[in-house]
Amino acid sequence: MDYTQKDSFFDDSEETSFWTQTQFPAQEIKTELIDSMLIHKERELVKRKVGMMSHYLLLFKEQEVHKWVNLINATMELIKNPAAGQGIRFLKNKQRFEMYGDVEPWYNYLKKYCIQRCFSQRYSLLKKIGQGNFAEVFKAVSKADGQEYAIKCFRKQDLKEEVDKLSIIKETSIMRKLQHESVIKMYEVFEGEEYLYLVLEYLNGGELHKFMKKSPPFSEEKCSKLIYKLLKACLFIHEQGILHRDIKPENIMLRKKDDLEDLCICDFGLADYYNPNGKYLFTRCGTPGYVAPELLQDKLYDYKVDVYSIGILMFILIAGKSPFEGKDYDDVVMRNYYAKVKFEECKLSEHGMSLLQGLMNKNPVKRLSALEALNHQWFVQEKLAKTCQFKIRRHSNIKRLPHLNGSPIPTTNFLSPKNSFNNLSPQSLTRTDDNTPNSPITPVTPLQNKGKPIRKSIFKLQQL
Numbered sequence: 001m002d003y004t005q006k007d008s009f010f011d012d013s014e015e016t017s018f019w020t021q022t023q024f025p026a027q028e029i030k031t032e033l034i035d036s037m038l039i040h041k042e043r044e045l046v047k048r049k050v051g052m053m054s055h056y057l058l059l060f061k062e063q064e065v066h067k068w069v070n071l072i073n074a075t076m077e078l079i080k081n082p083a084a085g086q087g088i089r090f091l092k093n094k095q096r097f098e099m100y101g102d103v104e105p106w107y108n109y110l111k112k113y114c115i116q117r118c119f120s121q122r123y124s125l126l127k128k129i130g131q132g133n134f135a136e137v138f139k140a141v142s143k144a145d146g147q148e149y150a151i152k153c154f155r156k157q158d159l160k161e162e163v164d165k166l167s168i169i170k171e172t173s174i175m176r177k178l179q180h181e182s183v184i185k186m187y188e189v190f191e192g193e194e195y196l197y198l199v200l201e202y203l204n205g206g207e208l209h210k211f212m213k214k215s216p217p218f219s220e221e222k223c224s225k226l227i228y229k230l231l232k233a234c235l236f237i238h239e240q241g242i243l244h245r246d247i248k249p250e251n252i253m254l255r256k257k258d259d260l261e262d263l264c265i266c267d268f269g270l271a272d273y274y275n276p277n278g279k280y281l282f283t284r285c286g287t288p289g290y291v292a293p294e295l296l297q298d299k300l301y302d303y304k305v306d307v308y309s310i311g312i313l314m315f316i317l318i319a320g321k322s323p324f325e326g327k328d329y330d331d332v333v334m335r336n337y338y339a340k341v342k343f344e345e346c347k348l349s350e351h352g353m354s355l356l357q358g359l360m361n362k363n364p365v366k367r368l369s370a371l372e373a374l375n376h377q378w379f380v381q382e383k384l385a386k387t388c389q390f391k392i393r394r395h396s397n398i399k400r401l402p403h404l405n406g407s408p409i410p411t412t413n414f415l416s417p418k419n420s421f422n423n424l425s426p427q428s429l430t431r432t433d434d435n436t437p438n439s440p441i442t443p444v445t446p447l448q449n450k451g452k453p454i455r456k457s458i459f460k461l462q463q464l
């Protein structure tokens, strides 16, 4: 049975209204959809002009926007009324709005913004293909056309903590924003009685991590192609004002088996919108061994944390081992914290080494940005940048930290490497290896958490 209750996981408990009646804050009204629809007014059905501008539904009165609503994460359903025919119902914060007419184009347009019900009418789950920290991933087919998809399923019961709920809302909001050839595509989101379903493109080639395990260290040429693609995707992500914060081989997937040309950055579970004051849902997060030192050191950080992670990946691809290889997990954290990299273990040409050191510079101010890295001589040598330089130079509108005199800005609570990941307080929890649905969330020590991402939250609800 599909879920037809009024309550939604996405409701904001502090909001009780549906429409906003203040002036619509756009200078010019450019609608993607506009039509006359039947709507309920005092028990009657009346015709009104309605329009869609991006994700805003606008209700007009005498050519002016009378009221408007942001439909992101509103629930939508197709309905039928004996008098008015086919219609669409929107539910948000327990309030509803229904309109009748030629609603099909509206429904199709709004799939990318709204939450749908009736998942089981649209998709058949085939088999489980992955297990994340909070989600199970299934291969599925669309009942309409037999196309394959990956469905990331979150059990709502496991997302009772406000921070977990906000984290999923953020993940979906970020994925909706990112439409790029090297970023995983999210098509639609469904809510059922027990689960949330994210409909993603199915990536048949598996994780880069698995590919690397079975292949010898990469040649410089092969590595440069891959790093170039990743940097391009990373630049795009940064241009949207977003930091990924967990770039690592497990979160890079191939669309086709063994085809490194067609890769995708995945798992935006730790991504966030850049904030110059360091206010994030999770401030200290990422996977030890794959993160920038300033992140472990609890300093203010910016987009360059992702560049550092790409540097780590480049090191692993060429050297066939981690730059922070240590005798145990704590040793790895320690080396990562101090950015102790044995560059000599990476056999690279002069240009290759110059790029690697530029990506892995422990000082984020001196570290290359994604844009600067893309224009590096190594790629010109590998004939990748030549054709793209103009295109890349056009985009340089990334918000940055005010690094005034070249030195990173420390925060007051500078942590030692030992307590950097040891002193995670009860709010800063991550799941243990036991991923059974009802397993309690317990604080983890670094050894328990080996290789898994860590999230530490210092958020306040009001700040989000």
Ligand code: ADP
Pocket: 129, 130, 131, 132, 133, 134, 135, 137, 150, 152, 184, 200, 201, 202, 203, 204, 207, 250, 266, 267, 268, 269
């Ligand atoms: P989490 O964010 O909870 O860690 P992930 O998004 O990393 O979850 O998904 C867990 C695993 O599921 C991945 O490591 C991968 O093997 C598999 N997976 C995830 N998304 C897809 C996809 N779109 N296509 C194929 N497999 C996927």
